[in-house]
Amino acid sequence: MAYLKQKVIESKPLAVRAFIRGLAQAEDFIQKHPQEAEQMLKEYLKLDDALAQATWQATKGSMAASPRVSEQAYEVANQFHVKAGLIALPLAYHDLVASDVISKALANSSSSS
Incomplete structure (x- = not known):
């Protein structure tokens, strides 16, 4: 997941989509x-085999399969943050997730790949 200010999205739309x-x-x-991703993780973090495998096992289940942020997953996280006291009020999905920007970028991905 990445966070951008609206002014960055507006001033650099091609870079954001890329x-x-x-x-x-x-x-x-x-x-x-x-397996290749695990090996890359190992090399990037300079881990031994055992630590690389443990790190991979601990993190692979939480890796996103797409840059799209589902509204349902967002709402679960939003409620967690409210209940945990990390934020005072729930924040609307469409106020924080630029789903139109994400969709437009991914729609163009097949023509630019």
């Missing part, structure tokens, strides 16, 4: 090639 497509490609690679 970044979203890059996230989608990375997430797709991780889903389709988990």
